[in-house]
Amino acid sequence: MLIDSHCHLDRIDLKPFDGDRDRMMQAAAEAGVDHMLCVCIDMNNYAQVKDLAARYEQVSCSVGVHPSARDGHEPSEEELVAMAGDPGVVAIGETGLDYHYNEGDLEWQRARFRRHLRAARAAGKPVIIHTRDARRDTLDILKEEGVRDTGGVLHCFTEDWDTAHAGLDMGLYVSFSGIVTFRNAQALRDVARQVPDDRLLVETDAPYLAPMPYRGKTNHPAWVRHVAECLADVRGVPLERLAEQTTANYGRLFGVPAHRASRSLAGVG
Numbered sequence: 001m002l003i004d005s006h007c008h009l010d011r012i013d014l015k016p017f018d019g020d021r022d023r024m025m026q027a028a029a030e031a032g033v034d035h036m037l038c039v040c041i042d043m044n045n046y047a048q049v050k051d052l053a054a055r056y057e058q059v060s061c062s063v064g065v066h067p068s069a070r071d072g073h074e075p076s077e078e079e080l081v082a083m084a085g086d087p088g089v090v091a092i093g094e095t096g097l098d099y100h101y102n103e104g105d106l107e108w109q110r111a112r113f114r115r116h117l118r119a120a121r122a123a124g125k126p127v128i129i130h131t132r133d134a135r136r137d138t139l140d141i142l143k144e145e146g147v148r149d150t151g152g153v154l155h156c157f158t159e160d161w162d163t164a165h166a167g168l169d170m171g172l173y174v175s176f177s178g179i180v181t182f183r184n185a186q187a188l189r190d191v192a193r194q195v196p197d198d199r200l201l202v203e204t205d206a207p208y209l210a211p212m213p214y215r216g217k218t219n220h221p222a223w224v225r226h227v228a229e230c231l232a233d234v235r236g237v238p239l240e241r242l243a244e245q246t247t248a249n250y251g252r253l254f255g256v257p258a259h260r261a262s263r264s265l266a267g268v269g
Helices: 021-030 043-055 077-084 107-123 135-144 161-169 186-194 221-235 239-254
Strands: 002-007 033-038 059-063 089-098 127-132 152-154 173-176 200-202
Touching: 002 200, 002 221, 002 239, 021 033, 021 221, 033 043, 033 221, 033 239, 043 059, 059 077, 077 089, 077 107, 089 107, 089 135, 107 127, 107 135, 127 135, 135 161, 152 161, 161 173, 161 186, 186 221, 200 221, 200 239, 221 239
Parallel strands: 002 033, 033 059, 059 089, 089 127, 127 152, 152 173, 173 200
Antiparallel strands: none
C-alpha cells in the first residue's frame, strides 16, 4: 500500500483516461496507491479540492495558497482556521516561499507564509511547505513561528542535506517527488538515502514532475510507485518495506482520515 502524499487532482488533464476521473483513480488503485492528499494552492480551486475529498474515500485535502499565487482571494488567518475545520482537511498549505519566479520586495510572500503557519498552530494541523531558492528565510520563519508545535513536511524536496537536516531538527518530514528519479538527480538521491525511515514520504506533485520513464508527460497518482521504487533502491530496502514506512509516516503526520479509521491504517498514528 502506497500513499501519494501530495498531488493536485483538480488540475490533472484527464485525456489519457478518456476524461473519466474514476478511471484515473482505478489506475492508482491498481498500482497499489491506497490514498492520496489533494493539495490546495489557491482559493479559486478550494471548493473543487474539497469536493474531491468528499467524493472519494481515498482522498484527503488541504487548504492554503501557494507562495507564488497572485490571483484570487487572500484568506485571513481566521478564515484558514475555519476552513481547516472541515473533516476532509488534514493540513494547511501548500505554503512557503518561492524566490525563483518572484522578484522585488517579497515581504508579501513572507507575511502569507507566517499567516499560514499561525493558522496551522491555531487549527492544530500540520503544514505542507514549499521552498525554492529561499532556504535561509524558509528555515528562519519556520523556527520563529514554532513549526515544531504543528509538524509538517518539506514537500517535493530538492535542497541539500544541510537543509533537510535543519528541517528534521524541527520535527519535519521530507517528501520526494519524481525529481528523485531523474538521471541528473544523483545529489538528491544522496540526500534521500540519509533521511531517517520515520520521516520519509513519497509524492507525485501531479500533474507536474512525472517520474522516469514518463518525464515530460502529465503526472498522476499511480506513478508515485516509480518514486517509491527509486527510493527503495537508493535506500537498499524492498519496495514493500518502503511502502509500509511511508504509509505509517503519513498516518503519524496527517492522521488517519475519519472514513478510513476502521481500515488498515488504524493504529498507525
